[in-house]
Amino acid sequence: MKVFQSSGQIHGEINFLKEQGKTIGLVPTMGALHKGHIRLIERALISCDVVVCSIFVNPLQFNNPEDYNKYPSTIANDTKLLEEIDCHFLFHPNYEQVYGQSEPREYDLGNLNEIMEGSYRPGHFQGVANVVMRFFEIIQPDMAFFGLKDYQQYMVIKRVTQQLMPDIQIIGVDTIRDEKGLAMSSRNLRLSEEEYSSAVKVPALLKKAGLRLEKYTIPQTKTWFEKQVNKLPHLRFEYIEFADANTMVPVDRIEKKQSVRVFTAFYAGEVRLIDNMAI
């Protein structure tokens, strides 16, 4: 695996490979790699000749400085994992290499910036859109791979890419969960044993919330879910929302044939976790 820290160098190398007709796949990450990330890279390796994994903890997307400062960094282990699965390139730039002197741009995110993560984490999706668009300019991928664990982020990236770089194909990859059902996340490393034991119960509650719609309304189900989460030690409910999987418009009832996902965010101790699933 080749490791690059310089944007100029990786850009040059990719240009050379593209001239030879190679297809390029990009998997952007913030490191502390786990099986969820690995699945994205494996998926990219199936579809692309050359796969680039980027590791960059992007300060622009953190609305909470403590979350940024405590974000885990395990670069030696990450490099080893990437080598083991035969990822071709690791791009590990610093801030300067990504943004240089340029000012952050303002992207049109429509309703995605108003709901759920958009409203609870002001500025977060603008930060995500900025970093992903910069990586697209540097790497010029044919395809880029994103986890559906961050479904709203996936929709943000699809929207901005359609507007500005429509030749890049955005591929969503299903959520990978640990043996107890908790969606894998680098932030899980920060959970105490007790916080973890409570957090692992949330995916089952979320699934149950979907099933309860056979008998109860969405508003009733939301109230039920909030109570269940807040009953678990160390957990603090933030939101539950049901939204159309294509438009992301929140719904209070589900039409026939409408595809809807259920989304939640909650704190386990100091650690904020999100999850979502199709219902």
Ligand code: AMP
């Ligand atoms: P992150 O390093 O958390 O920014 O995540 C990098 C990419 O990995 C994003 O596209 C995430 O959606 C994806 N990802 C993170 N956790 C998972 C997971 N448990 N399953 C699938 N994809 C994931």
